[in-house]
Amino acid sequence: MKKLSLAALALACVSPAFAGECSALQCAPFFAVAAAVLALLVAFICYKLMVKAPEGSPRMIEIAAYVREGAMAYLRRQYKVVGAVFAILFVIFTILAIFKIQNPFVPIAFLTGGFFSGLCGYIGMNTATKASSRTAQGASEGLNRGLQVAFRSGAVMGLCVVGLGLLDISLWWIILDKLVFTASNMANGLSIGGLDLVHAGTDNAHKYIEITTTMLTFGMGASTQALFARVGGGIYTKAADVGADLVGKVEANIPEDDPRNPATIADNVGDNVGDVAGMGADLYESYCGSILATASLGAALGTGEGAVENALAFVLAPMLIAGIGILLSIVGIFLVRCKEGATQKNLLLALSTGTWTSTALIIIASFGVIKGLGLPLGIFGSVVAGLVAGVIIGQATEYYTSDEYKPTKGIANQANMGAATTIIDGLAVGMFSSGIPVVTICVAILAAFGLAGGFASTSQGLYGISIAAVGMLATLGITLATDAYGPIADNAGGNAEMSGMPAEVRTRTDALDSLGNTTAATGKGFAIGSAALTAMALLAAYLEEVKIWLGKLLVSAPDSACLKVVKEYFSGAGDLKTAISGIGMKDFVSMYDLSLLNPLLLCGIFIGAMMAFVFCAMTMKAVGRAAGAMVQEVRRQFKEIPGIMEGSGKPDYARCVAISTAGAQKEMLIPSLLAIIVPVVTGLVLGVAGVLGLLAGGLTAGFVLACTLNNAGGAWDNAKKFIERGNHGGKGSDAHKAAVVGDTVGDPCKDTSGPALNILIKLMSMVSVVFTPVVVKFAPVVQEWLGLIK
């Protein structure tokens, strides 16, 4: 194992030089494939190591089996629902492709994106559910043993996400570059079954633009899968949690994770479903989205304003950085190790060493890549800006939600006055906590834009913003590992509690869990920061998509109403085709009036902001309804099953799992479909300007609202734990009761609605990108009918 990690380190160090030497840059995608495969290999090794660890007592195995069964039952059912949605979308995309208003690759690529994302979820969940009893067993032997098992399982998830993500992207790149957009296909066209894969007469200058705008649409599969995973998982986990707490803790007065509570297993399943599978899908999507958006913006740098010689370097830089990031993540993962008998402080140091080493090395490596590829060095500044922003947002999150600082302590203090003041204070803390992240993101956006030369060339600046997100997510392999291991430790605690292990085991798993919370703060900062930067990049990439479709529609439907605006704008410019292919950001602004004074755009911002709120409302309501059903069921079991409170009657765990599963599936559908439908309808009515407004409004209001909900929820949670540790009267005091109300309110905020906003922001962008041809072609028709056009 040590050798492997050394080899990886060596590879990481030479890769910049390697990239510089590789004159044709043609080997870069193969390097990315290799890195991705290596990640999957290491993930497999980690998995095997975890499985080899002892499983614990029969009772522990039994409980783990319940949880695994429940989790897998949930996944099966979720994949069925998602499968149906994917099938419908597949048919829609295919029909659109036949009518030449959709890229013919999209239907298939949509499926691959969704499939890989779903696979990540499955692997992560499979690993996590196998790890819980093993972690509990490990913790019974020592803190470090517990950490090793849990962290390795987290690493499986982290490495699968980056491995499968980069594999999907780099394989598609190789297929499109080497097999589809070949010189002869571009000259003569490539058509299969009536679908024009490559238009005849595509010139070489536009090859990379064609490929990257095609690939950008692939992100939609991952986004859709992520949305369902996040929303469904979020509803599941909180319905079970709230249901279990309300009846168990509050009414029956039994502790958390008590095996007498019928909803306990569902609650533990929920941690896996929401925090492992949901989060993995979320970040898979960010990871792919940032790479694809950057590549697309990079390709556009080959033409238009601020032209540069070699677009390919811009296109491949994100894949290279991602590939190297994988290697460095593996290095970091193997650095996380402690001596036996380590204290919690040692463990924290071990985890931090891993993440910080990867982060420091990726900075050096990015410099090498950017210099090696001959890109402007300012772009390196952009990458650093993104990384620094991620760290600052993480620290701010930590400040606002950890009970070591004033805000959370203040909430605990307000609990003395009752539930109402606890809620008011928590809401205020949440809303206030959006300040630092917003200012940080703004500074990062401006720095990434400016350093990349954006004030001279807008396109280059937007590329800078986009690659900042790639930099932030480059070491996702390890940051996700530190994130995902938290819920595994949490589940191990549940397992220990239910199987009646000694109290010290629970203390150790709690220590592991709270350790995870600290490192996860940084991870969350990177997640939300990268989502914001990626969404900003997708705004620009969307316009690249519009450009390519204007060109295609000029060929396939030259009299289409949508070309009126172009013809007017370029009246007297001679060849329209050349004019369209040279459209720059400034031309778009004039052509579509992308200014704030265009009421179509302003209405878009309004609707985007509203969408964030309405989407949250729907997910929250869904949790309420699903939790209500759970409460009824638990109450019923307490009443009807004899001896359940004495421990002689056996609760019907499966029934609770089934209720949560059914509730989540039912409830996730409408908000998810809304997120897909609204951008299309907005586009058709408000046009391109309205779509941009929608995305900007959703991004800004969504980001602020997500910070508010996440941090309010986190702070309430920790305020409760602070009181439980004996402050303000400790467990059972009035202050504790008030804090429990706060915690319960915070649950859907921080684990359902808040995280789902992350995806809403990105999915709305992806839907807009994918439905570009539909909007470009038909919006003018709809608008003329509505009188919203000159």
Added chain:
Amino acid sequence: MKKLSLAALALACVSPAFAGECSALQCAPFFAVAAAVLALLVAFICYKLMVKAPEGSPRMIEIAAYVREGAMAYLRRQYKVVGAVFAILFVIFTILAIFKIQNPFVPIAFLTGGFFSGLCGYIGMNTATKASSRTAQGASEGLNRGLQVAFRSGAVMGLCVVGLGLLDISLWWIILDKLVFTASNMANGLSIGGLDLVHAGTDNAHKYIEITTTMLTFGMGASTQALFARVGGGIYTKAADVGADLVGKVEANIPEDDPRNPATIADNVGDNVGDVAGMGADLYESYCGSILATASLGAALGTGEGAVENALAFVLAPMLIAGIGILLSIVGIFLVRCKEGATQKNLLLALSTGTWTSTALIIIASFGVIKGLGLPLGIFGSVVAGLVAGVIIGQATEYYTSDEYKPTKGIANQANMGAATTIIDGLAVGMFSSGIPVVTICVAILAAFGLAGGFASTSQGLYGISIAAVGMLATLGITLATDAYGPIADNAGGNAEMSGMPAEVRTRTDALDSLGNTTAATGKGFAIGSAALTAMALLAAYLEEVKIWLGKLLVSAPDSACLKVVKEYFSGAGDLKTAISGIGMKDFVSMYDLSLLNPLLLCGIFIGAMMAFVFCAMTMKAVGRAAGAMVQEVRRQFKEIPGIMEGSGKPDYARCVAISTAGAQKEMLIPSLLAIIVPVVTGLVLGVAGVLGLLAGGLTAGFVLACTLNNAGGAWDNAKKFIERGNHGGKGSDAHKAAVVGDTVGDPCKDTSGPALNILIKLMSMVSVVFTPVVVKFAPVVQEWLGLIK
């Protein structure tokens, strides 16, 4: 009295014809002055009628005196703090004026705006506090008597707001038009004490642009006063309310408005301070802002794109509509009357008759004005769009917050499961409730823009949006009367309770209060809808301000860095002065890159959205702190004053009033200053594009957040009342306790943070308008230093 109302009706009917005949349009401002004076006259009559009503028993008089004393003490102290802020701003404006980067009229006009707004608050409060015991006495005689006293007092407030507002505007117009911008002054210039009031060589074509952009800045005085009134009043009222409830109702178990509770008087003072004075100042500001913004956009229609012959008609149309609206409000107010022995249904009919008649008549009158002035008839469509939107938003508010409909009933139902689910459901209802208002505002914006011809001429469309707000607020005289009478009835209830009047009196005042809630829903719809439309108009008006200052700086500082962008844009255009005076919206978009892809603008949107949240957080925290101090004091009095619970010891009301007053003054300062400072700093760093982004972000996120907070708060309040009426176990049940938590959380949401957002949105616009020269001149310097510029 009857004669007066008939005369007013006749005047209203002939006025369109009158406007049409008045060839020089020169009499329109005088008509506005006359209407304003008439409003003040009628207000005075209403006041006299109210004062003549019997005051009730000595105990009632005593209690009313306590409340009046407290309210006046609060006002005095508030005016002191506000006075200091005004003094500082006055000095800053004067210094800026001396350095020629501020309009020399602004310092004085800032004071007049603030003074008139403050005067409204004083008059409204003086009336309301005198009315409470008289309303209680009236209610003891019969429902109709109570209504008459309360409604007339509300009418005093409503008519003072429109009267003083229109008087300020029309008098300034006459001064500037007749005395300052005379032909000779424009030819030779007018300079007093080194301040250039009129530049020599101002041509006649720009006269109205000069006057209206000057007048637009006057709104800042009203906005600043309004912010302090809303924030200070909001903090006061909720600190007292929460403090009184937490100790009185929850701990000591005594009913609301019980004289044994030391915070009761402060609570009653709070209703006046927050709901009467705060709301009056808020709407005063909207009213003036919408008229001034419309006039300014109208003047710009005289030049630039979509030029029209007679700018004056566009400029004076809002003043005329406002003047006629005053007359119609008076008509409506006198229509609100019932026979003795009227049922609640009769009363509601009476109130509705008043408002609806005014609304119907203003539609007819607007048609007359627009046709008479020869304006495009589409603009009439804009006015109607605004009015319809106001009604729809009001109805939606009613739906989401009244306990007759599903959302509020659902919250009450969730209260059965405890406080946590009550809060979750209420938050969800609040967030969801932003949907209809946002869609409505979007449709209204597009309709007002399109009908006014905006898709052919942007400037004309923006004028349409602006005049839609004027239409919405034209009948403010009566809608504010129906709003302001609610808190008066509420206070009368408090007075009846404390003075130990028979229970039926309290029942009647409650009936009046709940009647007010129904009509107030429409009023609130108009308030928030008009704020959104006005803010949208101010976005455009801001650019007019930028234009005028570019022209002025060209004279006073021709080498300023800020002119670089203009010089570049118009390179080769010959005379720069002519070029600047002809700048249209599209030129602005190109010159300052006002597109969504400009990261400076996008960062502005981010910061605007964040400001809404942070501002809410600060005001909420402030309520928490002030309420905490109140809780301590009430607990202390309960403990230390002997016999207080038995009614033999007298509570120290004044001490509680003083604590609320001091708390509100201390707490209102920082959020208020933030609202003034952030737009200036944003402007200096992010430039004109950043300011526009800030305003758009603040407007959209602020609007959505305000809907959320207002409606969640209203729904919680009514869910509690629903339970108190005997549902889900009634008063004292567990459900009721949970609902009380919801209501308490909702208090600062709906009465402090939510309403304050209304003003934040508009104040940020006004600050941006007033500080235009500073930002235009120095932003390029700051940006160059920061590297945020090419």
